[in-house]
Amino acid sequence: MFLKGLNISELDRFLTQDILRQESSKSNGKKISYRTKQILKWVYSKFQDDPNLFSDISKEIRKQIAQKINFRSLELLEYKISQVSDSIKFAFRTMDKEIVESVLMKHPGRYTVCVSTQVGCNVGCIFCASGMFGLKRNLGSHEIVEQLFLIQKFVFERENKRISNVVFMGMGEPLVNYNNVLKAIEIFTSDWGFNISKRNVTLSTSGILPRMYDLIKDNVRVKLALSLHSPFQKEREKLIPIAKRYHIDEVLKALENYYLNTKRRVTIEYILLRKINDSVSHAKELVRILKRYNMRVLINLIPYNNIGNVYFEGILLEEPEISRIREFYSILKEHFEVSIRWSLGRDIDGACGQLRRKIISN
């Protein structure tokens, strides 16, 4: 039983049935939700997850809680502070000795944490270090939540700051680990949890079509980003092999549906790869296909962050020249909101999966 994988009603039920039975009969159940709230407040408001330090709870109950509930599932292995951007990359070790990466990005008035949802990934994007090892396993909801918890604790103790934003853009495809990701979102956004606004949570997907519709059905209402990387179906299939299963027209339609149901601006992520998908004809085609849909869209251009000698059809993957990036940007900018997101912290193995890969190979 991992505390950080429980929502308030699950924790309450467990405490009622298992630990607080005597208290419950004395107080007709009223104290139960009080105790539950006390524990959640320690963890998600004071960022303290050592039950021995829950000073407003009796020693006897603390002892039982510590025996029956697991409060930690990740260990901080290392962190790297970028010298060129305000970001810190963290590597955590799971209980089964897998490595999980997360990143803290500091912007004025906004602290964002990028969390991982799987150990490895089987989507297979050719430009991604995470996918190189394939998928090891899904992360549990407690392991996803604990990434945010440990970084929040780190920031709180050093700077007395709160994390304001979360992005699901780390290792793994979040929609392949749907239920655990949904539980983590619940804990991130509930007032008894981290109390982060759903508007400040972004989930990025390579386009797992059925789960995109599930997000609408389940009224998840976070911001949704689609990794597109090419406006051409055949080329997209080569860059993101899972795209063979879900046609570009269908995933864009699903994105439009998400927008129409939530009225939240959606994002298109586009990694710019030199001489592969950075041409004028790519930019024009991107404009053409996006105009077919009724949605407010932000296009995030991400110049490629080198992960080593990786080739695509004989072409070395590289970042485009700055003039090419500007030209691409200008064509899109005439029609859509566009931003260029330089990969943060190239000096800290900032691309997803890079730090894990380095730790494993060492």
Ligand code: SF4
């Ligand atoms: S970019 Fe994301 S979806 Fe693609 S292989 Fe990497 S982790 Fe998986």
